[in-house]
Amino acid sequence: MEINKKAYDEYVKEVTPVHNKGLNIVKAFLVGGIICTYGQVLNTWLTNTGLDKETAASWTILILIATSVILTGLNLYQKLVKFGGAGALVPITGFANSVVAPAVEFQAEGQVFGIGCKIFTIAGPVILYGIFSSWLLGVLAYVLKAFGII
């Protein structure tokens, strides 16, 4: 074919419509903000019931995850992500959705090879590289401390 691959790639970019970035950012801000406000409301309420700071934080996270799991099961969280994008994906509720979704999907393939092997297909990279980068930063902090820099 007479047009080369690079030119074709550029041409395709020209004719492919994309989401409105500005609007997406506003929506993400809105949805992310609502989720965080919900978390803060939970946290304040739990602290007011007399729980100490750490226990209240743990309960807040647990309730956020449970909410996301229930909404995923009701086919509602997907709609929230479709609208709010990263605003719904980045908070822990999005992470919970990415773990629950494969568990539901691969249930048919059994407890071990289905749910067991595939539950972290989406969240796996986040877990692996999350742990790896915290280890890396730990090493860095150790070295900097040993030299008295921090």
Added chain:
Amino acid sequence: MQLGKASIRFEEPPVIESMASIVGKKEGEGPLGKMFDVVEQDDMFGADTWEQAESALQKQTADLAIEKGNIRKKDIRYLFAGDLLGQLIATSFGTVDLEIPLFGLYGACSTMGEALNLGAMTVAAGYADKVMAMASSHFATAEKQFRFPLAYGNQRPYSAHWTVTGCGAVVLSKHRPDGIAAVTGITTGRMVDMGTKDSMNMGAAMAPSAFHTIQQNFEDFNVDETYYDKIITGDLGEIGRTILLDFMKNKGHKLEEIHTDCGLEIYDNKAQDTHAGGSGCGCAASTLCSYILPKLKSGEWKRVLFVPTGALLSTISFNEGASIPGIAHGVVLEHIN
């Protein structure tokens, strides 16, 4: 008779004797909703898993095509069928009970074109009096295999397609004076790779192959777009159609009026939130058996170039950074006087 580089014109054209289309709920709510033989409201098709559901869909469609044509199962000598799943499990499990010798085909979304190419060749050559060509896809099985679990929340780009839950089957028989339509010629596609790497823009991956096959058809048959009442691609969607028309225009062919795409016909993209359009083997197959063939039968269209398009996408090659080559198979369908 062999024509040019990649085409055949049949002296005694095989005839499409019977057809059947079964689709899911969403397709039933689309613009072609009333034209399908059956709109199944249960996307599980009475089965326990999505894969079994697609197999059940194939079986029901094959049975219906046989029943509608008042054909005896044992008279069908070969079955050319395929789907999108790894190792063709929808086809292999779905066609067990048919007890018809099977050629399982994988041509991604172009499978119906591949099945019709091979089926017509087999019948025209005299190796069978009757064969069946069939292809299916299911939204849930395709999402699971190629993209994300259904319950996972994500934002689909505008260039993404929506896999059709549907199946189309036709019975081809040796030349005779009556029938739904005649397969008068074929142009078999070859792999075309323009280096597209975006798996969420399959229209862009497939459009060059559709362009190539249509061009090859014009060249081999020594015709141009005026020879056809309609040129109907499989599932290029909105972006793929734009690209195809642009490419054709550069070659001096005006396709705006006569071109349509099964992926654009099957859904109302805006109302049904299907973005670029429908896709999957079932898209071209079910549209053929509900929308295209009846118009050929009635004589509203006299001659159609049907070009199912496929993106030969694999999650492995994609993860390994490879591009997405496309293929498109042309089938010349004509009204029987």
